[in-house]
Amino acid sequence: MTAILTDRDPCAFGERNSGGRSPVLFISDHHRNRVPASLKNLGLTEEELARHIGYDIGIAWIAEYLSDRFDAPLVHTNYSRLVIDCNRVPGTPDASPAVADGTRVPGNEDLSEAELDSRRTELFEPYHSAIRARMDVMEADGRNPVIVALHSFTPMMKDRGTPRPWEIGIIWNEDDRLARPVIETLRQNEHLTIGDNEPYSGRDGGFSLYAHPEARGHPHIGVEFRQDLVASEEDAHKWAEVFGNALEIAVSSLTL
Template identity: 40%
Template sequence: MSGNIALLGADDPSPIVTKNPEGSSSFLLIGDHAGNRIPSVLGDMGLEPGERTRHIAWDIGVARLGELLSTALDAVFVQQVYSRLVIDCNRDPDAADAMPAVSDGTPVPANAALDETRRAARIAAIHTPYQTAIGAEIARRRAKGRPTILIALHSFTPVMRGYARPWQVGILYDDGDPTFAQALLTALRDEGDLTVGDNEPYRMDLIDYTIPRHAYPDRLPYAEIEVRQDLIDDEAGCRDWCDRLVRVLGAASIAMG
């Protein structure tokens, strides 16, 4: 195929779902990997059904957790609904692992030999609209004089490459203004019943894309929250963690003054 490629057909949903768009909270919730849909033109990407529902395909639990938090906090939640195997919206779109040929040991046949035209189609259809939607929401709030605390919701697999991860939750931060993230880290530790990761199970670094793009330049307060997937893989777990996160986000806000 050559020329422009239409990645999304008439029956494919928009890549972006915004919950509670009129929410009044200063928190802006985002979900880079909230969904695991695959555009119909890509079929099953050469993957078995089980591979399309495990952690390599999306952040398990984040869509439901974000919906609950959006309601509980009266916060806007901007989520991206396509699989991170189609394109990872928390990566620079030009990075090799934005469309990985192998993920956690699993080959992704549809990504094995992508040419620039096919890569550009995924960027234009999914990555760019998602990042544009976040930027537009921040700009809208700024124009109204409303503060924004950017909260990226992610989840992580309990075991990775044979290593059982001990944390129930981690807070990721790096450059820009990490003050809110550090206050949130303290609030989670103060809960007393958690093993909390400080930039674990991943460091926020130059690999990350969304928070650095939208929070760092204007020094917006932010935090990236990683919740272990076995704790939010059902309704009860999502509700428990919603309650907890509402509590600690409030405590961090108070600590910030």
């Protein structure tokens, strides 16, 4: 099996504030749009990788703000979702797509089982191992981790041109301990349109929340920020603050 990562590449994942004392753990599955040097940008231009197909626009700024505000650990991916999507089951068509939102991805065409396995073992598994390890540490020192998965979404519905009105969407499956108070608090602002399992539903798939907090019974949500609202650092921090205010109230109610 040929190695993907070389000494020119950073680690598969990154961490921020690993010693943070908050019960909250932030995770970011689509944090960067980097491609390992050996994969030669998957045959794409830098402009294409900078689109939403390459990563979740604005989320790095949001994640850093929230990690610092809450004194909370953050675990994030270091490579583009196009290399391997760490919120998908490895080996499925969406995990390393040959076409992403209408864009051909030459470096993902006709991948062998060995190539797919290299991406899984070098990028996917280390990231998820880091999440498990951080949760283990938090549990060991008496914290019940509260997991928040950070994402962003396009302002128009894929392939339909339908506007998405939500500024923020809260994603959840069966456990509403965190989702319900966050949604209720955000909706107290009558100027906001807050999605409840919109623009995506926590009941329709994904990987990270199922594999980690749901498997262990910990409170959790996914949060989606609309990308046109968070495309600059200043705006990303603004919307991170809006969400952070609601999250702070919700976490306090869980603690009580």
